[in-house]
Amino acid sequence: MSAPGRQCKLVEPQDLGRLVTEFLPEGGLLALGGLFKQNRPMALVREVLKSGRRLLRLVSSPGSGFDVDVMIAAGAVAETYLAAVTLEDRMCPAFRGAAERDEIKAHCVDALSVVGGFLAAANGVPFQPVDAWKGSDVIRHNPLVTEMTCPFTGRPLHATRAIHPDLAILHAQEGDIYGNIRHLSTMTYADQMIARAAKRVIVSVDRIVDTDDIVARSRETSIACNYVDAVVHLPHGAHPTGSFPLYSIDEDHIAAYATIAEAARKGGDAERAALADWLDRHVFAPETLSDYLDMIGGGSRLAELEREAEAL
Amino acid sequence: MSRTKDCTPRELQAFVLSKELRDGEMGAAGASAAIPMAAMMLARLTHAPDLQIAGEMFVNPRPRKLYDSMLDDRALGACEAAETFLELFGHSHRGLDFFFHNGMQVDAHGNINLHHIGGTIDAPKMRGPGAANISYAHTSRRFYICTNVHSPRTLVERVDFITSPGYLDGPESCRAAGITGGPRLCVTPLAVMDFDPETLRMRLQSVHPWSSVQEVRDKTGFDLPAADTVPETPLPDSETLALLRQRVDPEGLLRRA
Numbered sequence: 001m002s003a004p005g006r007q008c009k010l011v012e013p014q015d016l017g018r019l020v021t022e023f024l025p026e027g028g029l030l031a032l033g034g035l036f037k038q039n040r041p042m043a044l045v046r047e048v049l050k051s052g053r054r055l056l057r058l059v060s061s062p063g064s065g066f067d068v069d070v071m072i073a074a075g076a077v078a079e080t081y082l083a084a085v086t087l088e089d090r091m092c093p094a095f096r097g098a099a100e101r102d103e104i105k106a107h108c109v110d111a112l113s114v115v116g117g118f119l120a121a122a123n124g125v126p127f128q129p130v131d132a133w134k135g136s137d138v139i140r141h142n143p144l145v146t147e148m149t150c151p152f153t154g155r156p157l158h159a160t161r162a163i164h165p166d167l168a169i170l171h172a173q174e175g176d177i178y179g180n181i182r183h184l185s186t187m188t189y190a191d192q193m194i195a196r197a198a199k200r201v202i203v204s205v206d207r208i209v210d211t212d213d214i215v216a217r218s219r220e221t222s223i224a225c226n227y228v229d230a231v232v233h234l235p236h237g238a239h240p241t242g243s244f245p246l247y248s249i250d251e252d253h254i255a256a257y258a259t260i261a262e263a264a265r266k267g268g269d270a271e272r273a274a275l276a277d278w279l280d281r282h283v284f285a286p287e288t289l290s291d292y293l294d295m296i297g298g299g300s301r302l303a304e305l306e307r308e309a310e311a312l
Numbered sequence: 313m314s315r316t317k318d319c320t321p322r323e324l325q326a327f328v329l330s331k332e333l334r335d336g337e338m339g340a341a342g343a344s345a346a347i348p349m350a351a352m353m354l355a356r357l358t359h360a361p362d363l364q365i366a367g368e369m370f371v372n373p374r375p376r377k378l379y380d381s382m383l384d385d386r387a388l389g390a391c392e393a394a395e396t397f398l399e400l401f402g403h404s405h406r407g408l409d410f411f412f413h414n415g416m417q418v419d420a421h422g423n424i425n426l427h428h429i430g431g432t433i434d435a436p437k438m439r440g441p442g443a444a445n446i447s448y449a450h451t452s453r454r455f456y457i458c459t460n461v462h463s464p465r466t467l468v469e470r471v472d473f474i475t476s477p478g479y480l481d482g483p484e485s486c487r488a489a490g491i492t493g494g495p496r497l498c499v500t501p502l503a504v505m506d507f508d509p510e511t512l513r514m515r516l517q518s519v520h521p522w523s524s525v526q527e528v529r530d531k532t533g534f535d536l537p538a539a540d541t542v543p544e545t546p547l548p549d550s551e552t553l554a555l556l557r558q559r560v561d562p563e564g565l566l567r568r569a
Contacts, residue, residue, distance in 0.1 A: 086441035132447035135477030244385035
């Protein structure tokens, strides 16, 4: 066991509101881990929304969707630096509607500019040179990118600006009380770079494991404790996104939201009220994670999602 | 005519694309890419056993069935290596042999738009999802456009915004921009188009058995040159179709409307 006095980074779920408010200023830059419908830190997203922080600027690994759409629907977002925003089989209704009504500034960025920005920040340099862009309008409109000259050869290149999120929220399957994180999912997405780029990092994990277990398989530690400010035990904290191999994606839940949000985008007061009601029931009303999990179908639904992941 | 009922448009798109992929090549498809993934898997089973699937983080995955999304552990968790976004730069700079694109708009020069239709990028009438990796359009040796629909709204003379470049405005603009790769085919539910080597504009190569030159032209938003006699797109033989249905797509995702 560890020496007494070592700082325990395990925080209680009820402390998250305070931590989010401490780490993330109004209008702050928030980074989300995971990719599309996998390992998205949904329970932490709900904590950010409950904290009341507004005018947020969002950045993510190159693929985002449901989480970002819910945050926009809740009115918490001012700007996005997101390469692709999609539910994959359909578009993100709140993102699309807010961009078209000029309620958010949806910056035009791509994967290399965002990943390059994380990489530069992780390496402590102001920009990442990029030599793989040609002919796309995305480059001309990308606020992260400028032209530069190679200092060695004089050749024209692009530079993409370092991205330093105020707060990164990530989800992984396992971690210990000191903040050592272990992804069991096949991919680690951009989570490792984001953890290095961000000023503050909160990670939710499905399970807390003993530090001896971390030590026994140290090569599998995906994010070392020195990059993590707080770890919180939130089983099923990625729902409705998947946390493989523990539980699969709740496509029905995401589709039900998308139908309501799309109706609100196209419709009038009644449809917008229905979306506000959805947000209230799923984000603001549940006081604890277990209240939330009861709301989305409880143990039987969670068991279905676990079986689906197990059968893969 | 009975043969045409044997194969759905999406199955034929996968078959057409599979024949394009050669043994020993390396390429990938992005998210929402059931047809391209089916094409790569079918190519491996028929003529390209050494086809390498890599470039979108899952190296040589072994999907047991197709999903609408083909970029998560359900489909690709069983794979030879799992990369992270760190490898994005490696793949983008080295390029792939082939990649696949889809778009809200695709134009006569094969440019792809996933950002906005109408208005401007800052004040869009309709805002699209954007794209993840736009560099593969030109760093890959070639790419294929595979669309869900064939309509004048999708196939337009000029895209409102170039997310991923095809042949821009033609040979001169490609030279000026330093673009050397580009789209090889555009495969839709109705037809196969290729590109005139002189003008780098799309032209009709073959029409699927359930469509006609007239229908394809009516549903294309730009003038589509064609030979006097346009061949019918060859359908897969029964053995190939059986491989597609039994080994690649056992749950019939490509058979659904």
